Amino acid sequence: MSLPRTLLAMLCATAPAAARQGTVDELPAHPRDIAAPPLPLYKPVPPERHELECGARLLVLEAHEVPLVDGVLRFHAGSILDPPDRAGLAALLADVLRAGGSLGKLGTDGESGTELDAWLDAHAATIEVTAGLDEIRITFSCLSEDLEEVLGRAAALVLDPAYPADVFEKARRRSLTEIERKRDDTSLLADEAMLLLAYGVDSPYARVPTRSSVERIRREDLAQYHRAHLGGNRLIIGITGDVTGDTARALANTAFAELGEVAAPPPVEAPAFIQPTETRIYVIDRPGVSQTELRLAAPGTRRSDPDYASLFLWSHVVGAGGFTNRITIRVRTELGLAYSVGAYFGPEWNRAGRFTAYCGTRNDAVGAALEAMLGVLREGLERVPADELDAVRRRVLNADVFQIDTPAKQIERALELEFHGYPADFWDQRETRLRRATPEELEDAIARNLAPERLLVVAVGPKDEIVPALSALGEVSLFDPAAEIDPSAGQPPLVQEMLDAVGGREFWSALSAMEVDIAITGPNTELATRQWLDFREPRQRVAIQSGGATRITILDGEQLTQSGPEGLTEFPPEAVARLRRARERGIWALLHAIAAGDGVEVTLEGENQLRVTSVRGLDVTLILGEDKRPRSLQYTEEGVEKVFTYSEWTDRGGFSYAAKIEESTTGYRWRVTRLQVLDAFDPELLNLQR
Structure with a gap:
């Protein structure tokens, strides 16, 4: 008899007869074949809910097994309310609030942060203050006999903060050190870069503290933020442990009696995911690192979305929940390309979250790893087999306990619902939806929510080693998060002089689209064109009139088509590549890319000369005139030197453009007869029938 069967026989022999399912000979061949009985249904007891005199809400859950109490204070605030030029303010406030202690003006004994630490250590208690995106959080833990004093001390930090100058300076130095440390953490760098790419540098949800933003913060800013956002009407308190609801309410009312109301939180627009029309790969160059961090992202959903449960289960099929998901099996187990890899939809409460896939892999394996990840995601669009879904569902529901x-x-679960305004039975509804979700529902949900051909991809590693492999999988651009936040960072001063001369960095970096009429003349050529140009994506529409006929040419990513008297023509990939290179060298697109720091590097070549390069192969030299406006552009293509000259600069509405462009080698001339800046490129322009 095998050892497992021997052990099973011994266990059954010592069990009560009524509990035995049969004789030893009837035992299954392997312990995994034993059918486990269903777990008893468990429903947590809902907490008591109280309204405090200061306007705060209090949730209390009694648990008298041990003489301990845990609590949390959550204020509707956080980093999304940081002033744009002072990113990092909420985090600095949390640090100084805790480390600075209280003054003692409101009838309490003031104590420094050091004195507070000593008292807490002596009573085996804790108080911590942290800042998140949408909250300032104060957590505490203590013996039940110390609850009144601990709650009073936590309240004193809110009601009577000290903000000592020396503590403030130390906290700011810690913040600056952390910013510098992040530059060496490729994982954090990848995550922050993805936020900037997904939501844009101006979004509060992508706001990243920088050295300049933190250095700009003053002690007065902390006090102003505190007065504006930490009020009773913005506070929700949760307390659990060895305390009754009535006692907790009485203690909280006493502790926060002086906490007044503040204005309602200012509206913050939910972030809109900037999804590319085709997968775009952004490389952050980090020479010398031995491993590349990969991040993939796409728009996500809220927890209130009807697809939430289906996407949650799909995530555990494809890329979440341990070592049994598909992407881990493929990339880690079968191919051995990564130790940590995954993919999941990360929902948010009151805004759409993101789909995220991640991986850390060797530099020489980055192409294979990304290709494998994309392959798993594409396969994930197909219907999940019922048995695979059932197995995942069991794991998910069993882990919920x-x-x-x-x-x-x-x-904490109850507080989440209260904080975000969700119904009290949300978790029960979620469980019901997880139990009922079908393979067909998962297939429909993923079709609505994931387009593997339209992902944002970030790779942090040495560009010289990883760009060649990544270029085979999509368009690659260099990305510098510091330059995205401050596009002038690292650029020669001459760049700013040039941009100031033609309308300013703000105008050219914000330029989205343009409609322009251009007359083109050259050897045996005379054309009238109207062009619609997209400076955010490789898209354009050109209407050409010649000899009484009109031809429409449309570029849409990797597709180039033309309609005319001869019918419809689709151009080969090499023609698409030539046009896209020509677009990138165009003076308007070039000024936009330089101003926005969009995947280009600018270096000083000589007096009034700038060299502009990119990993996509762009390599041009801009020569400026005495007025600092571009006078000519030079580059070499297939061994032939090309020179474009710009003249007749025209001022219009706060910016300037060259109304005349000439190409010396061919004799072609372009004259701008009308130019209109557009708020955005209309996708309907890609319709040939328009």
């Missing part, structure tokens, strides 16, 4: 296995976790 670990989200409510302590009173602290239960109160």
